[in-house]
Amino acid sequence: METVAKEAVAKTVTLNSGHTMPTFGLGVFDVKDQGVITDSIVEFGYRHIDTAKVYGNEELVGKAIADAIKAGVPREELFITTKLWRTEYSDPVQACKDSLERLNLDYVDMYLIHWSIPELESDQKTIKKTPMHKVWEGMEACVEQG
Template sequence: MEKLNDIIDPQSVPQRNLYTGVKMPGIGMGTFGSDRFTAEEVANAVKGAAEVGFRLFDCASVYGNEHLIGEVFKEIMETGIKREELFITSKVWNDKHDDVIESCKKTLKDLQLDYLDVYFVHWPFPNFHGKGVSIDSRDPNAKPYIHENYMKTWRQMEQLVEMGLVKHIGTSNMTIPKLKLVLRDAKIKPAINEMELHPCFQQPELFDYLKENEIVPIGFCPIGSPTRPDRDKTENDFVDIEDPIVVKIAKAHGVHPAVICVKWAVQRGQSPIPFSIYRNEYASNLKAAVTDLLTDEEMKEMEKVDKNCRLIKGDVFLWKAGQTWEALWDVDGEITPA
């Protein structure tokens, strides 16, 4: 690959220690952009991100671009980057909870890989919605979280580890009440939980619970996802990069507020997965992880930015008319019943 002045040495990127002893990069590249960008644009961004030093790539079958990203992974490894230098994740979608193994095999074929570093259950609800759906077009077969059914899915996830198709398995879009049950009943516990994390939505209780149980958090929407789908936007949402504290700290460092969001995430201990198709932006994200760190005082000040503002509310997964999105997230500390 061409040596450019925006390249960061992957060895300089902070690492997260999984409970298995494996290390995972402390920042990665997301690949969800299908509502705004073409699959080709996303795949080209993955190629460029690898050039500047990214090694963690977060994929999913429902994004509709794994077949093109697989071509990029093939190119990347032909340049001399070894498979073991990459940390690649993917996810089983909601309509494949009963067919996890075949879903994973399809992803491996599309990504042109022999194994995944992590495979996630994308959502804990076995619905069928994919991209481009509206809140008013809920799946008539939608169901709540039913632990017995989730564990049937998890048993298949554990089989993937036993088969050598994945190195680790993980949860995503979960809550503490759900995770308590999974940890109680799992033979192989989740190594990672993927969750929404940004300065305006810090989820401190869940974050601390994961740390206590040696589960590493991957944080999506790390800068507040300004390009998220329109269906996920509401008039009450806060904009992280416009928060006065974030703006003030950004001015002190002479950078865009988005860079501060990334610095905060990496220093806090999660692995953010920002996405952009623009080289200057994703190169800047990676550089943020290794240079000009925030002070302890600034990190403490960033705690005040938290507004408990969830952006990806998941309304389309509600199973009854008249429900609000809070039912998906066990806001009362107990799993919402059917």
């Protein structure tokens, strides 16, 4: 990859928390080839990997991350984002733990609310009553628990 492109991939911003986040990330929606992810990290210099439970590939992403680490990329250089899906609003902490297990990681760098639209009851008309402030409390608990 050309030097200019690698420099673009390597740029970061500092978040309010003080952590740095790469400005250029690899979104892995619908990626089913572990090698594509590993190569993007090792060969092309991507450090921000953006996945989600609803993509159905967190395990694949976790294996690709493990391969990249084995190839010499330090975990500390990686910025891994995954997301809380609306069917898990009632227990964000458990949902995050489940994602960590699928990714085979001790932590993710960012955990987002993927689609902040309430889940519907089985009638597909009635909104489930999980208040967003309660969802947010669960998200904050994820941060507190590390």
